[in-house]
Amino acid sequence: MMKIEAIIQPSRFESVKDALLEIGIDGMTVTEVRGHGRQKGHTEVYRGREYTVDLLPKIKVELVLPDSLVNRAVETILKSAKTGKIGDGKIFLSRVEEAIRIRNEERGESAL
Amino acid sequence: MGGLEPFAPENLSMKRMGILCCCILTLVLTSLPIRAQQTPASSPVTSSAASPASSEPSKAVADKLNQLDQRVTAAQSSADNAWMLVSAALVLMMTGPGLALFYGGLVRHKNVLAIMMQSFALMALITVLWALVGYSLCFGGNGPVIGNFQFAMLRGVGVIPNADYAATIPQLTFMVYQLMFAVITPALITGATAERMKFSGTLLFMTLWFLIVYAPMAHMVWGKGGFLNASMGGKFPTLDFAGGTVVHITSGVSALVCALYLGKRVGYPKQPMPPHSLVLSFIGACLLWVGWFGFNAGSALSSGGLASSAFVATHFGAAAAALSWSAAEWLKNGRASALGAISGAVAGLVAITPAAGFVGPRSALGIGFIAGAFCYWMVTKFKSIFGYDDSLDAFGVHGAGGTIGALLTGVCARVSVNAIYGEGKPVGGLDGHWGQVGNQLVGIALAWVFAIVGTFVILKIVDAVTGVRVTEDQEIQGLDITLHGEEGYNLEA
Numbered sequence: 001m002m003k004i005e006a007i008i009q010p011s012r013f014e015s016v017k018d019a020l021l022e023i024g025i026d027g028m029t030v031t032e033v034r035g036h037g038r039q040k041g042h043t044e045v046y047r048g049r050e051y052t053v054d055l056l057p058k059i060k061v062e063l064v065l066p067d068s069l070v071n072r073a074v075e076t077i078l079k080s081a082k083t084g085k086i087g088d089g090k091i092f093l094s095r096v097e098e099a100i101r102i103r104n105e106e107r108g109e110s111a112l
Numbered sequence: 113m114g115g116l117e118p119f120a121p122e123n124l125s126m127k128r129m130g131i132l133c134c135c136i137l138t139l140v141l142t143s144l145p146i147r148a149q150q151t152p153a154s155s156p157v158t159s160s161a162a163s164p165a166s167s168e169p170s171k172a173v174a175d176k177l178n179q180l181d182q183r184v185t186a187a188q189s190s191a192d193n194a195w196m197l198v199s200a201a202l203v204l205m206m207t208g209p210g211l212a213l214f215y216g217g218l219v220r221h222k223n224v225l226a227i228m229m230q231s232f233a234l235m236a237l238i239t240v241l242w243a244l245v246g247y248s249l250c251f252g253g254n255g256p257v258i259g260n261f262q263f264a265m266l267r268g269v270g271v272i273p274n275a276d277y278a279a280t281i282p283q284l285t286f287m288v289y290q291l292m293f294a295v296i297t298p299a300l301i302t303g304a305t306a307e308r309m310k311f312s313g314t315l316l317f318m319t320l321w322f323l324i325v326y327a328p329m330a331h332m333v334w335g336k337g338g339f340l341n342a343s344m345g346g347k348f349p350t351l352d353f354a355g356g357t358v359v360h361i362t363s364g365v366s367a368l369v370c371a372l373y374l375g376k377r378v379g380y381p382k383q384p385m386p387p388h389s390l391v392l393s394f395i396g397a398c399l400l401w402v403g404w405f406g407f408n409a410g411s412a413l414s415s416g417g418l419a420s421s422a423f424v425a426t427h428f429g430a431a432a433a434a435l436s437w438s439a440a441e442w443l444k445n446g447r448a449s450a451l452g453a454i455s456g457a458v459a460g461l462v463a464i465t466p467a468a469g470f471v472g473p474r475s476a477l478g479i480g481f482i483a484g485a486f487c488y489w490m491v492t493k494f495k496s497i498f499g500y501d502d503s504l505d506a507f508g509v510h511g512a513g514g515t516i517g518a519l520l521t522g523v524c525a526r527v528s529v530n531a532i533y534g535e536g537k538p539v540g541g542l543d544g545h546w547g548q549v550g551n552q553l554v555g556i557a558l559a560w561v562f563a564i565v566g567t568f569v570i571l572k573i574v575d576a577v578t579g580v581r582v583t584e585d586q587e588i589q590g591l592d593i594t595l596h597g598e599e600g601y602n603l604e605a
Contacts, residue, residue, distance in 0.1 A: 044386060045445055047455065047505065048492025051384040 001096040001109060002070045004063045007033065007089040008081040013059045019080035020063075023072055027112070029062040039087035058089060064096050066109045128577045129316050185280075189273075192280040195415035196289055202406025203292035207231050207299050210403050214396030214458075215303055218504050221388040222590025223307045224600040230302040230314055237315060238295045241322055246294055247287050249327040251277065254337030256347070258328050263287075276336045276344075278413040289410060290330075297326055297359045303504030304367030305580075308377050308587050311595045312578040317570055325366065325566040329358045329559060340555045343532055350555025351525050351532070351540070351548065353422065354411035356466025356518040357559040364511020365563035368502060373571045374580060376501035378587050390451055397454035401430055404461045408468035421529055422468040425476035426461065429468075432480030433460020433487075440488040452488070459487035459509050463517030467524060470532070470539065475524035479517060487513050515556055522552035 008016060013030070020028065034055040041054035065073055074091060082088055101111040212228040219227050238246070245264050251274075253260030263269055271282040278286045298318045305314070332338040333352050340357075342349035352358060377385070387393060409423035437456025438448040463483030464476055471479065491508035502508060525540025525548060527533070538545035574580055586594040593599060 045449065046386050046451055048444075048488075048496065049381070051386050 001064055001066060001099055001112065003094045003096050004061075004065065004070065004073055004077070005092040005094070006061045006063075006077050006081065007035065007058050007091075008061065008077075009083065009088060010057055010059050012081045012083065012088075013061070015080045016061060016077055019076045020073065023076055025063060025065065025069065025073055025076075027063070031060045031062075033058050033060045037087075037090070056087070064099055064112060066112060126312055126578070129312055189280045191415040192278075192413070193282065193285055195419060196278075196281050196285045196410060196413065199406035199410025200285070200289040200292050202403045203289070203296065203410065204235070206400055206403035206407060207292070207296045208235050210396050210399035211296065211299050212396065213392045214400060214454075215306065215393075215504055217389040217392030217394070217396060218387040219306050220385055220590070221600060222592055224388065224392075224592065225596055225598055226311070226591035227302060227306055229311070229596060231299045233311075233315060234299050234318055235295055237318065238298065238322060239291060241319060242287075242291045242294055246322065246327065247290065249323070250290065250294070250330040251287075251335050254335075255331070256337055256339040257332055259331050259335055280414060286413070289413075290334075293355060293359060293407070294322065294326060294330070297355075297363050298322055300359070300363035300506055300510050301367045301370060303506035304371040304502045305374055306503040307591065308374060308581055309370075310579055310582050311591075313574050313580045316578050317574045317580070320570045320573065321366065321567065324570060325362055325562050326358070329362050329562055332558065333358050333555065340551075340558065342551075348551050348554040349533075349548075350518075350551055351470055351521050352466040352518065352555065353469035353521075354408045354465045356462070356514045356521065357555050360462050360465060360510040360514025361518065361556060361559040362563045364507045364509070364514055365560050366567040367506035368500065368511060369564055369567040370571065371500050371502040371507065373568070377503065378584055380501045381499070387451065394450060394454055397458055401457055401461065404430070404465075408461075408465060412469055418469055418530060421472075424473050425468045425471055426464055428473050428476035429460040429464030429480035429483070430457045431460070432477045433457060433463065433484030436481045436484030437488045438484075440485045444492075455491070455505070455509065456484040456488065459483050459513045462487075462510055462513035463520065465514070466518045467521040470521055470525035470530045472524075472526060472529055475520075475526075475542070479520045479524060482520065483513050483516055486516050514559075518552050518556050519549065522549035 006016070010032075017028070020026070034057055036054055036056050039056060041052055041056055044051045044053055061077075063073060070093070074093070077091060098107060099109070099111045100107050208231055209228075212231040215227045215231070216224045243266050245261065247266065247269065248261050248263035249259045251259055252262040252264075266287065269283045269287050271284060273279050273281055274283040274286060277283075298321055301318075301321070302309075302314070332340045332346070333350055334341060336344055338344065338346050340346045340348055340350040340352075342351050350357060379385070404426055405423050408426040409419045412419035412422050434453050434457040437459060438453050441452040442448045460480035460483050463479050464471075467476070467479055487509050490512040491505045494512075495502065495505070495508060521540070523541040525542070527535075527537060527539045527543050530539065531537065532539055540548045571580060582591065582594065
């Protein structure tokens with residue numbers, strides 16, 4: 001089992017969600033986050049005082065999938081989240097030890 | 113200059129404040145003979161009868177004329193009273209929720225309730241003080257500097273008009289209208305002490321400030337016998353239609369003194385502290401604009417042409433200033449901001465306040481235009497040069513705006529708008545009476561002096577009794593949680 005953590009542009013979220021749904025992936029956890037890599041922020045001015053805002057809003061999508069689905073999911077996310085500009089985000093993959101469904105305590109890949 | 117004061121537990125300072133309150137109350141109550149409230153007749157002041165008749169038809173005509181006279185007077189009174197009651201409501205709305213929202217949106221979200229609570233608490237506190245002694249100190253007697261206790265406990269204040277001030281409306285109306293001014297004036301100061309002043313300290317400070325700074329200033333400019341009163345033969349008649357000196361200069365300058373005494377907020381100016389909700393500020397500013405019609409046009413104390421004149425001047429002043437502040441910002445930063453536009457409007461309203469019932473519409477545009485740009489400069493350049501933390505620009509907008517407005521009133525006042533010195537007698541510079549500008553300077557100077565000296569003394573007293581500034585921990589955590597045990601937004605609830 002692998003976890004996919006994708007930090008994407010908020011404007012791309014709807015198409016990423018739809019694209020994942022199309023390949024049969026409908027379980028995900030979504031968080032609103034702030035951050036930046038190389039993308040610059042912007043400056044706000046309030047009554048003459050400048051504030052640099054360098055933490056930009058992003059969406060983090062987390063998926064835990066059986067190994068067999070991971071590559072397809074990653075490709076799907078890449079295709080639907082990409083705009084080609086700086087600030088598109090990143091995808092991280094990590095191994096997951098165990099998954100347990102709370103309702104019936106099922107374990108393993110069938111719990112996903 | 114005051115920095116962070118050592119921690120004084122809230123319950124100890126409350127005890128001290130309680131003792132001080134009891135002392136003041138005892139002093140006030142024991143110095144007044146308690147007399148029953150006057151219960152007057154329900155009809156307004158009527159004019160005297162027409163000339164006596166010697167024959168029957170003449171008498172009938174005279175009676176009829178007399179009757180008509182009474183009905184016309186009653187009609188005028190009704191119109192005036194209706195407008196004045198609405199105006200009083202509008203001015204109260206300026207404090208709650210106008211100012212509360214305007215200031216509330218400008219602070220960080222952890223302090224939103226605290227700043228609103230200060231305005232709201234004043235709505236309650238000043239009302240009680242006004243009833244006890246405030247109205248009397250402002251409008252009683254005929255002393256040059258301060259009133260007396262003739263109206264203490266609102267004794268004698270009923271439906272019969274007080275002809276010294278407003279002959280066509282019940283004195284109750286006049287009293288409650290003026291009360292709303294006394295409420296909002298100290299509330300303006302909270303803008304400079306925002307995010308770091310103790311609530312107990314605020315209450316004590318406002319009580320003393322109201323008695324020591326506001327009451328004398330209000331009496332001198334608007335009270336019978338007042339030294340600066342332009343409509344009642346004051347020695348240095350200062351034209352102040354609705355409170356440029358009494359309200360804006362006093363509160364604005366006091367705000368600066370407070371900001372300097374309290375010191376800067378923790379982290380200021382390095383740490384970013386942008387407004388947490390300009391949406392709230394926007395709503396507040398619009399409520400202020402609309403409410404200001406009550407503030408300025410209501411100061412005509414009648415519903416006739418002068419009220420119309422003041423209404424129009426007020427509106428034009430706001431509009432011109434919103435444009436000029438935005439223009440200044442556009443030139444400086446390359447774009448106009450929402451905060452700039454609403455701040456500009458407020459600055460214009462402040463500046464037109466002393467002028468509203470004395471100047472024509474074109475002058476109003478001019479005054480607004482100047483005030484918008486001037487106040488923009490004050491809150492950006494001037495403030496950054498001297499580096500004081502006037503958190504919400506109470507001085508930059510009210511102190512500066514009130515000062516420039518009061519000066520321009522001396523220039524732009526016209527006898528054709530308001531023959532305050534008598535028919536045909538020149539009023540301001542545009543009438544050729546440039547000496548009025550000199551009088552304005554006297555009034556302005558007095559307001560500055562009272563504000564500076566009074567506020568400094570009061571701060572010293574408050575610091576000794578309750579303390580003025582919260583602890584650094586309280587400031588960092590936020591005043592809503594630490595002073596009031598609440599959060600403004602429980603969005604997860």
